[in-house]
Amino acid sequence: MNTTRYGFFWSAFDRVISQAIQLIVLIALARLLEPESFGLMAMTYVLVALANTFIDSGFYNSLVRKANPTDSDYSTVFYVCIFIGMTVYAFSYFLSSHISSFYDEPILTDIIKTLSIVFVMNSLTTAHRAKLVVNIQFKRLSFINVIAVTFGGIVGLLSAMNGHGVWSLVYQTISNAFMMMVLNFTMVKISYRSGVSLSSFKDLFSYGYKLFLSNLIEVIYSNSYILLIGKLFNSHQLGLYYQANRLIEIFSNTYASIISRVNLPLLSQEKLEENKIKMFENTISLSMFVFLPICCILILSSNFIFVSILGSQWEDSALYFDILVVAYSIFPLHVVNLNVLQMKKRSDLYLRLEIGKKLVGILVLALSYRFGVLWMCVGITFTSFLCLWLNTIYTKSIFGKGLSEQLLIIKDSVIASIGPLLLILLFLKIDFFFSREIFMVVPVYIFLWLALYYYLNRIMLFNTMLILLGKTKVSNG
Structure with missing residues (x-):
């Protein structure tokens, strides 16, 4: 090795x-x-x-x-x-x-x-x-x-x-x-x-x-x-928020750390600019292909996690968790875009960007805290998406890949992941779904996700699966 x-x-x-x-x-x-x-x-x-x-x-x-x-x-x-x-x-x-x-x-x-x-x-x-x-x-x-x-x-x-x-x-x-x-x-x-x-x-x-x-x-x-x-508020409310945030944080930080440790050295070592751009595109495509459906599964599983696994005393954390999962769902994009700045060794731009994003976050926090913990979580989600746009400004100037270009790269993953989630949530809401058991809901979601992704871009689906398995890509021809 x-x-x-x-x-x-x-x-x-x-x-x-x-x-x-x-x-x-x-x-x-x-x-x-x-x-x-x-x-x-x-x-x-x-x-x-x-x-x-x-x-x-x-x-x-x-x-x-x-x-x-x-x-x-x-x-x-x-x-x-x-x-x-x-x-x-x-x-x-x-x-x-x-x-x-x-x-x-x-x-x-x-x-x-x-x-x-x-x-x-x-x-x-x-x-x-x-x-x-x-x-x-x-x-x-x-x-x-x-x-x-x-x-x-x-x-x-x-x-x-x-x-x-x-x-x-x-x-x-x-x-x-x-x-x-x-x-x-x-x-x-x-x-x-x-x-x-x-x-x-x-x-x-x-x-x-x-x-x-x-x-x-x-x-x-x-x-x-x-x-x-x-x-x-009080220690009880803080405990509920902390547990919801900690659970999604453990998962997202682990995933993002692995991406960063692999992506940053490869970007730094590559000499050809066009190869760097291709690596960047492949990284965000692959990372969101894996991460988005897992986030959707976590949302579908939140009540099971906080009531059946953690205990009934944590039931009120489930809604906080659902909202925070949405905020963290684009976390890999944040990481990969910031890796571009680190690759260029622009710690000055990195610091400037962090200051700007935190000023935005503080403004949102100042507007949301008076409405309670739930709306503070909504504010975190809004801030996450707004800060992604700020992160992509420098990537646009370096690689020519701003927010709109990156959304086009991951559009199939977004549609294939969110579409089945919204459909299942709607059916559960109107009590039309045949079962509320998590062991039935999650397999149905996975089937719908794979089927929709296959319909949207089966070549991309096969290629991504092969990359994850360490195999050769399928030819478009």
Whole structure:
């Protein structure tokens, strides 16, 4: 197996297995805990996300993208991240009571003080994780991630089964970070003798700070919904929203990560512009061919997921989930379009684009929050589609493929996926469908999707299936 295929395989293995374990643990914990527990924990995730962004500060990506990082580079990142981690820990510890007062949840003070130790643990592994990626040791990285996630999940489940409530989620997070730290120090060797090099720091920070600012904007924006729901409503409503968003997030992020890890290196390595354009077209066509029907199946399955699998206490999450699935249904398009900017190494345009999109999102949030959580989810969906248009502006200038051209490429997937979904939902609404059982509805949807796609473009259907199976394309002749 060559280096590229080796990297892709273990990278995909890591994402799929780790996220699958997280999903299984999440479902099990949801059956054992009430929405309030997840809501309380979600309130801390705003702080956790901000803290981890500061701890990384763009140094991880700078190390990964640098050609042949030196021992001095790794040592510099190690010590700088420890300093940042300790600083963030101190701030979090002393701000805990103020955050608790903001949400009017007294228990948050102790939760945040306990959880803050994770920031120190995470800061110790930034350089180690980067070295694994630089050396293409994805198998070892996969092992570390899978073991850490599994260990944290077991601790969380045992705690929940013993009635520890929200503390089960706290123990899960700490256990995960602890095992990650232990395994990184055991399996990845870094020389710390060089200390902090000012030249290494300047070199790494000069590239990383733009990505840091982009990530910081993304974290603040994406967590603003959690912050507002927790402040304006209650931990129960926040728990319902968080669970719906988390489930679709796990799936879409895993899928998008695999696409990005495959698509970005291929685009970057290809020299001929026409070949790059063809790769771009094939990627969005293939990714949406797979992703859209799965999103439709998730919508048809939402009541089954949230009532039969998670438990009746999560029933109100189903509608939030349906709306958010629509928002995430175009996520692969976002990723592939942003990959074009990364291929061109235009981190300045990337930052400018992120700022513009977040300003749009904040405006929509300001208009929607007063109408409740449901309309906030609708606002997320509207923002997702509007931001896709913004993403495609730069792609239009680089590849000549704007939003209208991309919609033409995926039109058969859109029609074949959404048509059967709307038909089945209509029949279910008027009670005309022969069964409401999910094990009957989903097979009917899959049959209708394949039949309609075959009618619209059977050559494309066969070619896409063959690509997924690693075979040769069918000729149009």
